[in-house]
Amino acid sequence: MSSANLSIGVDIGGTKILAALVDEAGNVSGQVHRDTPNHDVAGIERAIAEVIHELSGGNEGLPVGIGAAGWMDRKGRNVLFSPHLSWRNEPVRDRLMKLVGHEVTLVNDADAAGWAEHRFGAGQGESDMVCLTLGTGIGGAVILGGQVHRGKSGIAGEFGHQVMVPGGHRCACGNRGCWEQYASGNALGREGAELVRSKSPVAFRLREAVGDNPEAVTGAIVTKLAIEGDPACADLISDMGEWLGLGISNLVSVLDPGTIVIGGGLGAASKELVAKAEETYRRTLSGRGYRPFAKISQAQLGPASGLIGAADLARFNQQQ
Amino acid sequence: MSSANLSIGVDIGGTKILAALVDEAGNVSGQVHRDTPNHDVAGIERAIAEVIHELSGGNEGLPVGIGAAGWMDRKGRNVLFSPHLSWRNEPVRDRLMKLVGHEVTLVNDADAAGWAEHRFGAGQGESDMVCLTLGTGIGGAVILGGQVHRGKSGIAGEFGHQVMVPGGHRCACGNRGCWEQYASGNALGREGAELVRSKSPVAFRLREAVGDNPEAVTGAIVTKLAIEGDPACADLISDMGEWLGLGISNLVSVLDPGTIVIGGGLGAASKELVAKAEETYRRTLSGRGYRPFAKISQAQLGPASGLIGAADLARFNQQQ
Incomplete structure (x- = not known):
């Protein structure tokens, strides 16, 4: 695994948060799990920030991509609706950026998984x-x-x-x-x-x-x-x-x-x-x-596909 | 109607061929009708060429767009299948180009109509x-x-x-x-x-x-x-x-x-x-x-939408 060009991918499911470091070839390391504090928006957002902090290990410049079950607006600023979490038309990205301290990319979890398969899996x-x-x-x-x-x-x-x-x-x-x-x-x-x-x-x-x-x-x-x-x-x-x-x-x-x-x-x-x-x-x-x-x-990528895709999309965003 | 940047649009339906000159604002002039010689591929192609010849009035450089009910491959070279006409995986564009004497753009009729509405109609x-x-x-x-x-x-x-x-x-x-x-x-x-x-x-x-x-x-x-x-x-x-x-x-x-x-x-x-x-x-x-x-x-554009869109797509193709 190349240590260059790492980014952090986070996948927020209805029951657990899965996160890891992902390199530019889609390799995953340092995977961490957390239970999702269900129906507690502030709790979920704190848990996300903690996981990101843990993975970044002091390197605050890493791109961060977060995939979540829900509808993001076209620019990924607001979550319009989330079936498992309690976000309803809320500026989730800005709140997370405040908690995390820098840029984050917020995407739909299925879009993230599909992107990962496109980049590194069955859709290459x-x-x-x-x-x-x-x-x-x-x-x-x-x-x-x-x-x-x-x-x-x-x-x-x-x-x-x-x-x-x-x-x-x-x-x-x-x-x-x-x-x-x-x-x-x-x-x-x-x-x-x-x-x-x-x-x-x-x-x-x-x-x-x-x-x-x-x-x-x-x-x-x-x-x-x-x-x-x-x-x-x-x-x-x-x-x-x-x-x-x-x-x-x-x-x-x-x-x-x-x-x-x-x-x-x-x-x-x-x-x-x-x-x-x-x-x-x-x-x-x-x-x-x-x-x-x-x-x-x-x-081909299994349960990590969501976090891999989110991390990769974040890297793309940062490069633009 | 501006005489500059005219192109020719042809819409081939199951029962009739509709064709006209179209300017860059989508205005139509010189509309002509022909009955479609059904199930007679050579006859249809000759009729198309005649209509184009008639509309070009000696100006052989006008872009020509042809919309037809059928499946064109991605590059618009072959008609894979046409429900009303008898084209079955045939290099229709090349044959028409030979008959017409220069470049033609071949598109699906519904795509042409949609494009016309996008450019000049309800989807502007x-x-x-x-x-x-x-x-x-x-x-x-x-x-x-x-x-x-x-x-x-x-x-x-x-x-x-x-x-x-x-x-x-x-x-x-x-x-x-x-x-x-x-x-x-x-x-x-x-x-x-x-x-x-x-x-x-x-x-x-x-x-x-x-x-x-x-x-x-x-x-x-x-x-x-x-x-x-x-x-x-x-x-x-x-x-x-x-x-x-x-x-x-x-x-x-x-x-x-x-x-x-x-x-x-x-x-x-x-x-x-x-x-x-x-x-x-x-x-x-x-x-x-x-x-x-x-x-x-x-x-908004009525029955001419197909020929308008085909003509406009042909103009775009020629500009590229």
Whole structure:
């Protein structure tokens, strides 16, 4: 790892803060974890400042990039809304800059993860790509012409809230039928819970795993059992792969990227999910046979992708 | 109209070729029409060359832009596929250049129409916009950073083939449930025909207008009756406006543009359609209340928008 051109990347999730030093080749060192002080804005901001202080080790000139689940305005000054944290149209960047003592770059966490894959992972060399971060929901990044496409308000790439099933499952965003109600860890957990509730004999391993308690089913449990060979859970992954592939077709119809990168905890966990998504995509893309298929790839950088991308974007900002 | 900086714009539709001289402010003169020699590639190409020859009036140096329904590759050399014409992965631009005797610019017709609205119409001053051309289907243009976003293969903006209703109405693209099966002239015609078939008393005016023959119903007839005040046809327009608004929400989730321009014959005909689409969009956009709404506007340039945009893009190409 080169000691030159280090920058600090911070990824603020709903439950934990992950931070590290990142060099210009995307290598990570000195990783630190903190629990996220949930729903306590001042506490979160102090925790971020402490982590940055710790990593900088006295070198106050390092670029700092912070990725967070939320909508930043186009310039990354204000957080318009954050689903897990309590920021609501607040000048978060300026407050953090005061706490930290110098410039920080504030970006959407899914944009950061997508940027990392573009620079150092599955999307290297691809100027036009889309990255899906499959976790509890669907995070999205759009890279066009080698740059993050942020959109007019800074909120582009909210793929998860495309309505795929009018009148379908209720989404936390207030609508029904959003894509992430069919292709995410939460969706997988909901489907698994229904199977347990139905007392279906095909679900005996899942029922056993959660002591017959549907409330205890999570996407992670379903994924784990599927990987271990449980056919019922494998079917749920396969169903979800179809939804994923359908949504990918829609994105390709709109954006026509060269590559789709599928990441996030769920995307990383299941090759079968990605394979099923690709199969469905190839069956569904409008104009198949008369156009090339965009490549579908599993993300390569794992859970550090968000902090890597945030750190790298901060380095870019500082150079400009 | 300034005589300086004229260029020639040609718009090739399924039934007619429309062409004219266009000045640098987007003003049109000398408009000519030809019937499109359907399914006869050589005939179409000869007709295009004749029209261009006629308009150039001996001045062979004028830039020529040709918009056609079809998928051009990113550089506009080959037509990969055209739904109405018989081009299938053919080097159309080179053949036209031979016929015409100099450089031509070949673009997708919906991209051309969107570009015209961006430069001279409802999207002036808006660097990030989306244009929907509602005709028999849905044509789409994506303008980002003041440029047409063509995508990796040249096929971005195929909004009409996003699946909005999995398992829904069959589409000519081979899938089911494409957006244009719910929000287009064809969709309106199909719904009207079903109303006539049902012999519903609410549809007495529509039944009368087509002599009780469902096969005779078209989107244009439904639109005309709605504008004349027929409540049944107005309901069909309103239903379609809801589908339109839902799809617009999805596009805004992905792209976050500043403006959505709704054009095409159907978009131009019905203010009620556009108003209903906007109402639904404002009810459906994910994150409403925490983000600005993109503006929704009716297109301003009418049926000449395609040729205006093609001519203007040709002028840009020549300047580079």
